[in-house]
Amino acid sequence: MTALGKQGRLAFDQPRGDQGTLPVKDAPSTYGTPPTDPAGGGPRVVRVQPDVVAIDREFDYLVPRAWSDDGRADSLGVGSRVRIQLGGRRVGGWVVADHVEPPVGVNLRPLAKLSGLGPEAEIIDLARWAAHRWVGRLAGFLATASPPTVVAAPGPPPSARPVPEVAQSWAARAFTSDRTVLRLPPSVDPSPVAVEAARLGDALVLVPSTDRARLLAVRLRRAGLPVALLPRDWAAAAAGGLVVGSRGAAFGPVGDLAAVLVVDEHDEAYQEERSPTWHARDVVVERARRAGVPCLLTSPSPSLEALAWGDLLVPSRAEERAGWPVVDLVDRRSDDPTRAGLFSDALVSVLRTDGDGPVVCVLNRRGRSRLLACDGCGALARCEEHRVPLAQDGDGMLACRISGDRRPVVCHACGSTRFRNLRAGVTRVREELEALAGRPVIEVTGGTDPGKLPDAGVYVGTEAVLHRIERASRVVFLEFDQELLAPRFRAAEQAMTLLVRAARLLGPRSNGGRLVVQTRQSDHEVLQAALHADPGRLAGPESERRRLLALPPHTALARVSGAVAGEFVDRLGRPDGIDVLGPRDGAWLVRAADHDRLADALAEVERPRGRLHLQVDPPRV
Numbered sequence: 001m002t003a004l005g006k007q008g009r010l011a012f013d014q015p016r017g018d019q020g021t022l023p024v025k026d027a028p029s030t031y032g033t034p035p036t037d038p039a040g041g042g043p044r045v046v047r048v049q050p051d052v053v054a055i056d057r058e059f060d061y062l063v064p065r066a067w068s069d070d071g072r073a074d075s076l077g078v079g080s081r082v083r084i085q086l087g088g089r090r091v092g093g094w095v096v097a098d099h100v101e102p103p104v105g106v107n108l109r110p111l112a113k114l115s116g117l118g119p120e121a122e123i124i125d126l127a128r129w130a131a132h133r134w135v136g137r138l139a140g141f142l143a144t145a146s147p148p149t150v151v152a153a154p155g156p157p158p159s160a161r162p163v164p165e166v167a168q169s170w171a172a173r174a175f176t177s178d179r180t181v182l183r184l185p186p187s188v189d190p191s192p193v194a195v196e197a198a199r200l201g202d203a204l205v206l207v208p209s210t211d212r213a214r215l216l217a218v219r220l221r222r223a224g225l226p227v228a229l230l231p232r233d234w235a236a237a238a239a240g241g242l243v244v245g246s247r248g249a250a251f252g253p254v255g256d257l258a259a260v261l262v263v264d265e266h267d268e269a270y271q272e273e274r275s276p277t278w279h280a281r282d283v284v285v286e287r288a289r290r291a292g293v294p295c296l297l298t299s300p301s302p303s304l305e306a307l308a309w310g311d312l313l314v315p316s317r318a319e320e321r322a323g324w325p326v327v328d329l330v331d332r333r334s335d336d337p338t339r340a341g342l343f344s345d346a347l348v349s350v351l352r353t354d355g356d357g358p359v360v361c362v363l364n365r366r367g368r369s370r371l372l373a374c375d376g377c378g379a380l381a382r383c384e385e386h387r388v389p390l391a392q393d394g395d396g397m398l399a400c401r402i403s404g405d406r407r408p409v410v411c412h413a414c415g416s417t418r419f420r421n422l423r424a425g426v427t428r429v430r431e432e433l434e435a436l437a438g439r440p441v442i443e444v445t446g447g448t449d450p451g452k453l454p455d456a457g458v459y460v461g462t463e464a465v466l467h468r469i470e471r472a473s474r475v476v477f478l479e480f481d482q483e484l485l486a487p488r489f490r491a492a493e494q495a496m497t498l499l500v501r502a503a504r505l506l507g508p509r510s511n512g513g514r515l516v517v518q519t520r521q522s523d524h525e526v527l528q529a530a531l532h533a534d535p536g537r538l539a540g541p542e543s544e545r546r547r548l549l550a551l552p553p554h555t556a557l558a559r560v561s562g563a564v565a566g567e568f569v570d571r572l573g574r575p576d577g578i579d580v581l582g583p584r585d586g587a588w589l590v591r592a593a594d595h596d597r598l599a600d601a602l603a604e605v606e607r608p609r610g611r612l613h614l615q616v617d618p619p620r621v
Helices: 065-070 121-133 138-145 191-199 210-222 234-239 247-251 280-291 304-309 317-322 345-352 426-437 491-506 525-531 536-548 565-572 595-603
Strands: 002-004 010-012 045-050 059-062 081-086 089-097 113-116 179-183 202-206 227-229 242-245 257-262 295-299 311-313 326-331 359-362 369-374 419-424 441-444 458-461 474-477 514-519 556-561 578-584 587-592 613-616
Touching: 045 081, 045 138, 059 081, 121 138, 121 247, 121 280, 121 595, 138 247, 179 304, 191 202, 191 210, 191 242, 191 257, 191 295, 202 247, 202 280, 210 227, 210 242, 227 234, 242 247, 247 280, 257 280, 280 295, 280 304, 295 304, 304 536, 326 345, 326 525, 345 426, 345 474, 345 514, 359 426, 359 491, 419 426, 426 441, 426 458, 474 491, 491 514, 491 525, 491 536, 514 525, 525 536, 556 565, 556 595, 565 578, 565 587, 578 595, 587 595, 595 613
Parallel strands: 179 295, 179 311, 202 242, 202 257, 227 242, 257 295, 326 514, 359 458, 359 474, 441 458, 474 514
Antiparallel strands: 002 010, 045 059, 045 089, 081 089, 081 113, 369 419, 556 587, 556 613, 578 587
């Protein structure tokens, strides 16, 4: 009866004009007498989007007569979650249109079950926009917008409570404009801004992680505000009040939306890593625009996308400087790069100084060694097949980063077994730090056990250590230049994000903590911005560079990869206003002047069968 079409959709034995209907050749001609539709006098028909990502098509279904008798028909409406018969099996779905004109000459199946509430009509329209903007399937966005469990009805409206006054002048000014970007120092609590959002009515507050959302919800409840934490309190959020959540809350319910707040809009956690790579900040900006309510983005170092969108609001220089720790730049340009090693003389005193909290050292290189040279002939340890440097793993063996093949530490050129470590990983650095500090050092990486870390005076690890430690007296970046020189167009912003995260561990300047950065580029805009507690020193030059190179936010960008990426690019061609760059490492970049033009061009291409990844606004290119 069905066959899989070229675009991964179900093709049916009927004209395309009957879209949304499900023909059943062998079924009886009727399914009983259908209920009448109060809106038009005929049978009530609804349109359903199946909860099947591969089926990007809607189907029409009858509302059973029994539902009118027992009241289920009264609860059914746009956004309701239902169960339907599709292709010989029962699947979930969402009602996306009600009182639909029934198609002529086609027998419709009845709905199988009413499963509860789902996203409202406004959120379904927003999901359609997001599916087009990030070239994704509607079903995936509707799943994000739905409650994790069955919700039969919204919760009771929250009781009216007085909103407390806040003392910060910048908080009171935050929502005076519909588009505002607030540059909030790292150690400043965003709770006062959320309180101001609540003063306007039902508000949506996004934070980067579920843990931070939970902490913010606790603070606001202690202030006497009704708070719903998504996704757990989905029913309460639909009733109104202050709604707090992480990325998925961008599509969450809010009683009568009056304001939107995004805390730390620069954080990459707001962007979905898998395709479609939608960004929660951009979703709620569009949601606020459609609702005609003010939207506020906060960040210690606002992204260029945010600065291009709204009006910048900055606290006084005294308040901003007080919210950043003291920054020490260790300029290593005069050090011999072949003899000095990873540790400067200034670092030893930092490691041996006791403070109110541990010392945290950051090095974004895992393993023991990432680059070795023979001590006898000077040849680099490289894979004979792939010609890439061999890394030394925890067992002391040399391993290829591509194939994973391992071999003993022996030079292929001269047979020597003695090597010099030119680029140490955190495992090797931990051993050396223990010798320098004279006390135990704990290694922390993304693969470290997620449980509680043992207490120690010194921690070392990749940037994951910045998310595992709650407080520090010193944070040391052992080799920050690799962040500044990373081959990514967002490298400067991402490096600044690391400094912001480190500043949060140290607290305000009054705490006495110090942020130590070893570098050979002490005059770089990122480091000068942190040194002077003035992120504007980075935003200006970085925006001009992006403009000259035609990079976001001055253009829109998508990355196309996967087994059939080449065929997709061939079908795309070279339409007016679209640039195609590549291939490089099996991927192409597609660039347009704006996102509307980019989304339209990508949506016009018939997808070839096979593995294809489309990343709109790729964060790591």
